[in-house]
Amino acid sequence: MSLILARSPYFIERGTYDEGAILTLSIGKGRREATVFPDPPGYVTVIDISKTYTLNYRQRNRIDISPLIRDYISYSGVDEYVVYVKVTKSGTISGSPSSTTSYFYATDGYGYYEDGYNPNLSSTLIAKNYYAGSNNTVYRFDGGSINIPLLHPNPSILTGLSNVLISFYIAGEVVGSESIFFNVDTDTKNAYKWIGLIPIDPQERIEADGGIFEGSLCYDRFIVNTKLEYYDTIGLKVFDGINYTEEFIINIKAISECKHTPYEIIFKNRYGVEESLWFFKRSDQSISRARESYRANTIDAYANNDLHLHTYKDYNVNARESLSLNTGFLEESFSENFRQLMLSESVYVMIDNVKLPINIKNDELSYKKSVNEKLINYSIEIEFSYDKLNNIV
Numbered sequence: 001m002s003l004i005l006a007r008s009p010y011f012i013e014r015g016t017y018d019e020g021a022i023l024t025l026s027i028g029k030g031r032r033e034a035t036v037f038p039d040p041p042g043y044v045t046v047i048d049i050s051k052t053y054t055l056n057y058r059q060r061n062r063i064d065i066s067p068l069i070r071d072y073i074s075y076s077g078v079d080e081y082v083v084y085v086k087v088t089k090s091g092t093i094s095g096s097p098s099s100t101t102s103y104f105y106a107t108d109g110y111g112y113y114e115d116g117y118n119p120n121l122s123s124t125l126i127a128k129n130y131y132a133g134s135n136n137t138v139y140r141f142d143g144g145s146i147n148i149p150l151l152h153p154n155p156s157i158l159t160g161l162s163n164v165l166i167s168f169y170i171a172g173e174v175v176g177s178e179s180i181f182f183n184v185d186t187d188t189k190n191a192y193k194w195i196g197l198i199p200i201d202p203q204e205r206i207e208a209d210g211g212i213f214e215g216s217l218c219y220d221r222f223i224v225n226t227k228l229e230y231y232d233t234i235g236l237k238v239f240d241g242i243n244y245t246e247e248f249i250i251n252i253k254a255i256s257e258c259k260h261t262p263y264e265i266i267f268k269n270r271y272g273v274e275e276s277l278w279f280f281k282r283s284d285q286s287i288s289r290a291r292e293s294y295r296a297n298t299i300d301a302y303a304n305n306d307l308h309l310h311t312y313k314d315y316n317v318n319a320r321e322s323l324s325l326n327t328g329f330l331e332e333s334f335s336e337n338f339r340q341l342m343l344s345e346s347v348y349v350m351i352d353n354v355k356l357p358i359n360i361k362n363d364e365l366s367y368k369k370s371v372n373e374k375l376i377n378y379s380i381e382i383e384f385s386y387d388k389l390n391n392i393v
Helices: 066-075 122-127 202-208 217-225 299-303 332-343
Strands: 002-005 011-013 022-034 043-056 062-064 083-093 096-107 137-141 146-151 161-170 173-183 192-197 233-239 248-255 263-268 274-279 283-295 312-330 347-351 354-360 376-384
Touching: 002 066, 002 122, 022 066, 043 066, 043 083, 066 083, 066 096, 137 146, 137 274, 146 274, 161 192, 173 192, 263 312, 263 332, 274 312, 274 332, 312 332, 332 376
Parallel strands: 002 096, 137 248
Antiparallel strands: 011 062, 022 043, 022 083, 083 096, 146 192, 161 173, 161 233, 233 248, 263 274, 263 347, 283 312, 312 376, 347 354, 354 376
C-alpha cells in the first residue's frame, strides 16, 4: 500500500485497459470489520466513503487523483491528516470485461522534484521507525515538553494494531519508556500521532528501576527550587509482530532562555503532518493598519468655536500584527526544517497555549552553512492571518 502525498501529482495509469476505461475514486476513513465467513472468522477492509468521483480515461493514459484527494482533506471541515483512498479501474482489456482495485493512504504532503514520479515516502518513514519530523535533532524550551510527529506509512487495516516503543535516555542510560499504539480498527486517522513528551518525572524514574518512591515536604521544596536533569535522547523502536526493529535515535537539545520570550512555530511539513520549530532569541512585534477617510463638513461646529470634530474622518480602520523572530544558534542541518517551513501552507504560532494561524512574510530565505556563517541563526517575519479588530462575518 502506497502513501499518496496530495500536494504532488499522483497518477493512476490506465495500463492495459482499452480506451474509455472508468476510474472510480473513493475517499474516506478506513476501518476493519469482522467477518463470519470464511471459517475461521477473519477481517475485511471497509471504507466509510465520504466522497466519490467517477472519471473516464477516454484516450488518456493516466489520471492525476491528487487534486481531488487534497480538495477533500482541505475542505472536510476537520483535521484530516490521514485519509483512506480506494481506486477502482473498470472497463475492457482487449474487449474482455475487467476490474481492479487498489488501496492507498493519503496526506496533505508533497515530494520534492528529485523524488521523481509518483513520490512515495513510505520507505523513508519505515527507515526512521515512523518518525515524521524533518530533523533528527529537536530543540525544546528548557523544562517544557516537546512534540514528536509519528506517521505510520502502511498500517494494515487487517491487523489493526501496531506500536512504537519510545525510550528516554540520559547520558546513554534508559530512564523511562512509553508505547504508542496505532489502532486503525475504527479510523485511519489514527495512523498519525502528535506526541507531547513531558520531562521525566523523578518518581517514574525511581519506580521504573524497581525502587520505592517516598514523598516528603522536603522533597517537594527541593523539586520546586531545583532544576532536574531531563532526557537528552529519544529512541524509537517498532514492534513488527515478532521483534523490535533497530532503534532510531532523536537527539534532544534543551535551550534555556531568561531574557527573550521563546515562540513555538507549528507547521505542516512535507509528510503532511505537523511539527514544531522553536525561536528562542530576539523578537519584535509590530502593527500595520489600513483605513479609509473622508473630508467632513464641520462648518457649523467651527462657527460656534467647537474645535473637537474631525475634518478628516477615518473609518473602516483595522490592522494586522506581525512578529520578527530569531532562532538562536542552530545546527547546519536545520536548513531542511526551514525549507519545509517555507513550503508549508499551514503555519501557526503558540501564544499563551493558544494555537493562532500565521503567514510567513519572507519570500526568500538563505540556507546557512557553518563554514560561511560560523554560528547559524535564522530570522523570519510572520504575520497573523486575521485582522486585529474582530470583524469576522
